[in-house]
Amino acid sequence: MSTAPPDQSKLDQPRFRDALRGLPGRVWIISLGILVNQVGNFLPVFIVLYLTERGYSAGAAGLVLGVSGVGKVLGNAVGGHLADKIGRRWTIVLSAVTTAGLTAVVPSLGPLPLIVAVVGLIGVTSQIYRPAAAAVLLDAVDTNQQRLAAFGVFRFSMNVGAALGGVIGGVLASTSYTELFLGNAAACLLFGVVVVMLLRDAPQPRSGQDDTDTKADRAVGYRQALADRTLVRFLLMTVVAEFVYIQSTVGLPLHVSDVGLSERDFGLLIGLNGLLVLALELPITGAVSRYRPEYVLAIGNLITGVGLALTGFTAGMVLLAATVLIWTLGEMMTSSVAMAYLGSLTPPRMVGRYQGLHGIAYTTGTGAGPLIGGAVYAIGPWALWTLIGAAGLLAARLSLPRRRVKSTVGEPDS
The missing domain is CATH 1.20.1250.20 (MFS general substrate transporter like domains)
Known part of the structure; x- marks a missing residue:
């Protein structure tokens, strides 16, 4: 990194x-x-x-x-x-x-x-x-x-x-x-x-624009926010990343049942995730705070995807607990960093709308994830674990800055 x-x-x-x-x-x-x-x-x-x-x-x-x-x-x-x-x-x-x-x-x-x-x-x-x-x-x-x-x-x-x-x-x-x-x-x-x-x-900052410009800005609302390509890329990343993460409540319990473990075992695994987050998320957030957020998000999303995809290759509680450690590390790396990074992208008078769009992306990913995950698992468990791995890679790629196309002489940069 x-x-x-x-x-x-x-x-x-x-x-x-x-x-x-x-x-x-x-x-x-x-x-x-x-x-x-x-x-x-x-x-x-x-x-x-x-x-x-x-x-x-x-x-x-x-x-x-x-x-x-x-x-x-x-x-x-x-x-x-x-x-x-x-x-x-x-x-x-x-x-x-x-x-x-x-x-x-x-x-x-x-x-x-x-x-x-x-x-x-x-x-x-x-x-x-x-x-x-x-x-x-x-x-x-x-x-x-x-x-x-x-x-x-x-x-x-x-x-x-x-x-x-x-x-x-x-x-x-x-x-x-x-x-x-x-x-x-x-x-x-x-x-x-x-x-x-x-x-x-808190008092809202003044932009220096006249009243007409301010009214026009407010009238545009979400349309103006969605014109921000960096924001749109971040929102797509959020949808994909949340789809991956929510499989901990879909693919993981289905797999636990398939390998002969009990509901109690699943509860222990989720409890391990919660305990790790409470104990380590703040220290890990501090540790990654010195790095570019885009790279932190990319590595964290990749780790989450790999950790959950590895679930399909494990059977016993020890190995399953190891996969929980992996994807929980990715969760802890990305959660606060993603919210802070979005804040750095936000114009002063659009804070609510940017956060609203993030909430829409988040709830879309967590809402569609169980439906899609359950349907894919019904086709075959291998299909879900493959999809999770591919989606983790996509979320990592979407986390990174867009590549700039080099302009030719006489043409503007894209």
């Missing part, structure tokens, strides 16, 4: 450890809020079990999940627009309050079409906050190291919340699904309270 050519701006940047210590309060406030929100994020995890316990078929549960997935894509688009339009703070509060209200009524819903409609709306509202939350972090920091540190803390909070939420949700689900969903609603409301009480929107 090669470093970028040294320049004075890089020499002036603080070390990752110093950047962590110097993060502004806004980063810690939004990270606290996301921790609270993730601890109570029960519905996406337990909705299938809830529906099947009520007597609905696996197909009906799949329909609910599919509609929710479409809602999540739409929610990121809406959230990106609102974050730039009405501000980060009120976008997050709107998301938290509406999600809380809708989640609280889920236990009282009867007919399946009503459940589908409400859970689909929850898919929308539950994602509206995401672009705004990322925008809060980007508003609060200036340098690449600070961006990495901010997203590292944010990711750590999400992972701690998800780990705690899984345990708490399991306890609540074993006693009462009503308590589970009401707990989810309470966590959403508490997230909104944290934001409305402690967070204020």
Whole structure:
């Protein structure tokens, strides 16, 4: 892995450890809020079990999940627009309050079409906050190291919340699904309270353009963002990389079952992944922070693809744990770096929209991944592992800068 050519701006940047210590309060406030929100994020995890316990078929549960997935894509688009339009703070509060209200009524819903409609709306509202939350972090920091540190803390909070939420949700689900969903609603409301009480929107930078130019810029919106070729390449990379990574919840459990291991063994492997992320992601983010993000993303995506593709060639728990170590290393290398790198690409007044498009790409990859992965695995396990390896290579290639075509005399550069 090669470093970028040294320049004075890089020499002036603080070390990752110093950047962590110097993060502004806004980063810690939004990270606290996301921790609270993730601890109570029960519905996406337990909705299938809830529906099947009520007597609905696996197909009906799949329909609910599919509609929710479409809602999540739409929610990121809406959230990106609102974050730039009405501000980060009120976008997050709107998301938290509406999600809380809708989640609280889920236990009282009867007919399946009503459940589908409400859970689909929850898919929308539950994602509206995401672009705004990322925008809060980007508003609060200036340098690449600070961006990495901010997203590292944010990711750590999400992972701690998800780990705690899984345990708490399991306890609540074993006693009462009503308590589970009401707990989810309470966590959403508490997230909104944290934001409305402690967070204020940062003043937005002035561009120097007149009012006419500003209105025209806002009118273009996502169309202008998608004219950025570097962004589009990054979004394509995100879709492919998330398709690869989500196979840890599709191909891995199917393979575990095929080689005669149990659900408990699969749980231990996923638990190993979570433990590694909690213990090592921040140190690894600090270690790779000195290198060009494009190269870090390329190597990380390649490692993730190789690690998951190797799953198909292993049988025992020891070898499977080794593959988990490999693809988790790739995950830890890329997660915070990708979010910080996107921040470095973003024009000041387009932060919400850029983050919204990233959310769309992320949810597209994680939503389509299980459908495609399951279908390909049905053709043959070898086909899925081959596809994962090829997709990992493609994600690595898309991470790298575009090659510039050398111009001939008298012709402009492309």
